[in-house]
Amino acid sequence: MSEIFEEIKEAVIDGDEDLAGELAQKVLDENINPVEAVQQGFIKGIEEIGNSWKAGEAFLPDVMMAADAMKAGLAVLEPSIAELGGGDDDTGKIVLGTVEGDIHDIGKNIVGALLTAAGFKVYDIGIDQKAENFLAKAEEVGAQIIATSALLTTTMNAQKELIEYLEEKNLRSKYKVLVGGGPTSQTWADEIKADGWAETADEAVELCKKLIS
Ligand code: B12
Structure with missing residues (x-):
């Protein structure tokens, strides 16, 4: 399972919106916990690109692309995460x-x-x-x-x-x-x-x- 989290992290770092969305869909298809995918994949990716930006190794457009990839993935996962609650x-x-x-x-x-x-x-x-x-x-x-x-x-x-x-x-x-x-x-x-x-x-x-x- 950690493999897909690693792939998600890399997709965010690469700013690959399509791949981030596809991997998020794979998370759902394979019944992997979407919250874990967010915490161990998506957040790790945006944090890493943020650190590279701070260190001068990445630039604002890279971060913007990573943020878009992150959003594409989260959009796929969010409805399933919300369903976990069923709150009133x-x-x-x-x-x-x-x-x-x-x-x-x-x-x-x-x-x-x-x-x-x-x-x-x-x-x-x-x-x-x-x-x-x-x-x-x-x-x-x-x-x-x-x-x-x-x-x-x-x-x-x-x-x-x-x-x-x-x-x-x-x-x-x-x-x-x-x-x-x-x-x-x-x-x-x-x-x-x-x-x-x-x-x-x-x-x-x-x-x-x-x-x-
Ligand atoms: C992605 C990003 C962007 C994206 C934002 C895309 C988007 N739709 O959000 C873009 C590229 C647009 C962007 C723009 C800018 N950014 Co920016 N950005 C980041 C980056 C890399 C990641 C932020 C992020 O999403 N983290 C991941 C999420 C999951 O973490 P989080 O936001 O911290 O949230 C967690 C907790 O904090 C907490 N939490 C969050 N909110 C709340 C609320 C409550 C109530 C509670 C209880 C908890 C809680 O829970 C969350 C999940 O665990 C950070 C670097 C970093 N390491 O934070 C810089 C950073 C925040 N940005 C920075 C800067 C300077 C800017 C710009 C001014 C750059 C510029 N020159 O234009 C602009 C700001 C424009 C503006 N007016 O807001 C600086 C801020 C420096 C400072 N201390 O003031 C940072 C720290 C980068 C850096 N090291 O220099 N940015």
């Missing part, structure tokens, strides 16, 4: 999005898929979202949790601004606010008085279960 609204409602100024959505999408698989009802508002959009959606659907993703040191401050915005509206205690994404940490979450932080999508699921119970 009782498990909890979560508004999820990437903060203003930030267009990274791969990690957010994985968090959303695993939360859905765990039975949560996830309302994904997308990328580059202002504080007021998070709140408007949470009010509209009656969410308990607002989960925000930030991948840039320049955009993580928007997570703090969301909390300040909720305070301003006297709605801070109504919602549990979660923060996540590369530059964030437990220290950051404590500093901005968020209700929780998680490093990975798995941990995000555990955290949401804990916060809602």
Whole structure:
């Protein structure tokens, strides 16, 4: 099984959208756990190209192609991951999005898929979202949790601004606010008085279960 994960990783690194989609389909056809394929194949690939980019060995277009390959594969797997959950609204409602100024959505999408698989009802508002959009959606659907993703040191401050915005509206205690994404940490979450932080999508699921119970 590790062979197919290795192939997936290489397809992402090579930015091969078609192959990534085909391998994702193979995962489903061979009844391989799609979550494991994401964690041990797709994420490993995007991390490796990210490291090469940082080291100056790969360039932005390479990363963009890898991200497209990753998305093509995830699109195939996501419906099956969501089906693992079969959840109802009782498990909890979560508004999820990437903060203003930030267009990274791969990690957010994985968090959303695993939360859905765990039975949560996830309302994904997308990328580059202002504080007021998070709140408007949470009010509209009656969410308990607002989960925000930030991948840039320049955009993580928007997570703090969301909390300040909720305070301003006297709605801070109504919602549990979660923060996540590369530059964030437990220290950051404590500093901005968020209700929780998680490093990975798995941990995000555990955290949401804990916060809602
Ligand atoms: C792919 C990628 C891109 C793609 C994004 C495609 C897409 N649709 O998302 C593209 C090529 C478009 C891109 C653009 C840019 N990028 Co970029 N990108 C990356 C890269 C390589 C991987 C990110 C990723 O998808 N990782 C895989 C996922 C699975 O991991 P993750 O996002 O961290 O998510 C996990 C956890 O963090 C957590 N999590 C995520 N969200 C949440 C939310 C909650 C609530 C919780 C609890 C948990 C959680 O769970 C996830 C799953 O385990 C990273 C490098 C890296 N190592 O992170 C750089 C990186 C984030 N990018 C970077 C930069 C600088 C940029 C650009 C500014 C480049 C430019 N000059 O244009 C632009 C930004 C544009 C913008 N305004 O947002 C820098 C950021 C530096 C910094 N610290 O600020 C990084 C770190 C690269 C680097 N080392 O320099 N990027």
